[in-house]
Amino acid sequence: MDVEPPVAAALARELTVPPDPTAAAFFDLDNTILRGASIFYFARELYRRDFFTVRDLAQMAWMQARFKALGEKMEHVHLIRERALSFVEGHTVDEITAIGEDVYDEVIKDKIWPGTQALAQLHLDEGQRVWLVTATPIEMADTIARRLGLSGALGTVAERVDGVYTGRLVGDPLHGKAKADAVRALAEHEGLDLTRCSAYSDSANDIPLLELVGRPCAINPDARLRAHAKAHGWRVRDYRTGRKAAKVGVPALAGVGAAAGGVVAGAALRRKHH
Template sequence: MSEQREFLAQWSVSQGNLRRFLEDLALRPLDDDAQRTAGRAAAAAAVEETFGINLDDFTLGVDSVGGAFATAGRGKITLPDPEIPQDAEAAAFFDVDNTLIQGSSLILLAKGLFRRHFITLSELAPALWKQIRYRVSGSENAADIAEGREQALAVVKGKSVAELKAACKEIVDQQMLRKSYQDTVELAAMHIAAGQQVWLVSATPVQIGQALAEQLGFTGALGTVAEEEDGKFTGRLVGDILHGPGKQHAVAALAALQQLDLSKCTAYSDSINDLPMLEMVGVPVAINPDRKLRRHAKAQGWAIRDFRSVRRVVRAGAAPVAVGVAGAWWWLRRKRR
């Protein structure tokens, strides 16, 4: 298995230059078509056996991870602590929204960009409406996610990459960190203390994930990567949006590049949409789970952690409080009459 992980790591690094990889590492030069066919078949078999996904999905993950690394400027955002023994084959993967921070990182980003005049109210309104629908329904909508992706790409097209990165750092410092679940941060700290890598994996723009990871001392972040050209956003994606299966593809690619043993890894999420990522690791954990994920986690015997104790109390007392307020209002109004 270690040889297979090394093979996939080499293939992932040299993806896009398959001929050189095959000539240098796999087999003697044949004609171009034969080399491409043989190399793709070997990589496809290794990917299928190791991760249970097809090569095209794995390649999307490689593109997403490579784009995230390029955006960060280096393979790891936080260098390992030399005082902590490293378990090079283990890592923990954390979702962001409602797992690490309360609410939607995308909404916080949109509000922050609006205040900084990076986007307009007409560009912000659709995202706010989708968040309201999510709050009411309690579940993510695939159509909303796809539409939101197109809207987000249209919003940033032609805008400055440097300005967005600077804004993301400020928004994380001033708004997001105070919304983080301290219990989740402590869980991540336990993994770091054990010498494991800690990665954020989120559909949110990669710049937000990287700013969060840097502030919290995590290894790095994978997120949705918007293509850049000459310091501006092109309006296209690198790889795929990191949602649902997209997270699975990116984690598989990261595992190949970092030569991680997924059976030693842990993943944390609140959403049933992240089931592909949760099921590919040795230790899946549901944090603040939605109804469907809670049901699935209980059936599978997974650990469940709910850090929304205040929220539960508020929900439990919401109806009596509402009745009391309504009664007081009615009594005061009658008395005035």
Template sequence: MPEVNLVTAEDLPASSDHEGEAAFFDVDNTLMKGASLFHVARKMYQKKAFTLRDAAGFAWKQAKFVLRGETMEDVHSVRDTALVLAAGIPVETIQTMGEEVFDEMIESKIWPGTLALTQQHLRSGRQVWLLTATPIEVAGVIASRLGLSGALGTVCEIEDGHYTGRLVGDILHGPAKAAAARELAAREHLALARCWAYSDSYNDIPLLSAVGNPVAINPDARLRRHARDNNWPVYDFRSGRRAATWGLRAATGAGIIYGGWKGFGRIRRR
């Protein structure tokens, strides 16, 4: 499995009833609308780290991602472009940028319904982790700001305080997420059969299938079909409607999940 960084928040309130339980959340289109890496690219463009043409390419990929969901082709395309553009950038620049990106761009894109789920799990005494292909520097900021237990994310190679443009291991995506969850479960003494996982993407079925309580959020067409065939709960916060309810009370300790339509985000142009 790929190497992943752990970014851990303070310990959660103790709860013997839910000891050994955790909830794993994907980020892009699950916790937030669109792709978090796009907003990092916007911020880098604002800081003149790359050209308008590079920014336009990210904007086009973001528009496709919001409208149709992710594909492996898009994931690898964004990864490769981002690695090339990040080469030579100081680590401290990206770390500072992660804070700015959350405050200025990501916080307003978080789905209220998904955020409610994370907080309900925390109140129940469960650990809540982000598992995402998003760079660990950004994933860690999101987890910290939301008061979650921590984050597993993609790790970029660093030499002499600068990014090299290469990955450590591979991107944390698809089957790699399931492997990371198993490793985390072993480290944190979690019972996966009593854990939850949330994602929007068919590519995350290995992660969803690894836990006892899989939930589809804002699913793409293939994941929606798979969830229906396997009687998994489905929530679609893009339209504010509750698509399915089976099992969610057990997952969250409450049956009221809210969400709303906020419209598609504008793509700023210069």
């Protein structure tokens, strides 16, 4: 039997979680929500579309392999990001945004850590807002946040003039202390109580962000963050098999390097046959 409209409305009200205006959660992206570095997946798609050469991709693939095995090495991530920026110079925002949508559909959606996504959903279910806070370009971050049903994203901003990228950044990459500063500013603007907020990251580079909130959590942590979290009684969640970041050595990296070469070769073959 159908439920009468007034009864259905009452049930809907009971099932609706009221907003929690002063609490929120902030999630790093790479190696926290996503396996690997989002900028590498984006760069790989740019390569497939002839934005740059196989040699460029080979170097970025090796950096991506080290990133997944050892955790965040910002000199590598910065190099990948700077190269990607130079390759999009002269292209339109609409074009690059559309490529980002394709990258999500073809690659990123299958590399989301289910455990971290479930944590984000728990905050949403409690009526809290959830933001990505990442050094990834804001266009990619916005796409991922929207596809995951999150509240929004803070990311690195590339300069554009009349809808065309210049190849330069606006300000600095959203990394380290800059993340904490951005979240502090957002909290002030949104009326958040940071002592009631949560933050999640895999990297010791994000300790300033994690220390900013009342409920920090290390996700898939690198060795430095794991030690820091243990010393300070922070929550730790590791969704990887074998806790690779704490155990990987040079022999393992050699195997990862071979895998990176396979990624490059596979991309080259796919492009050849398109």
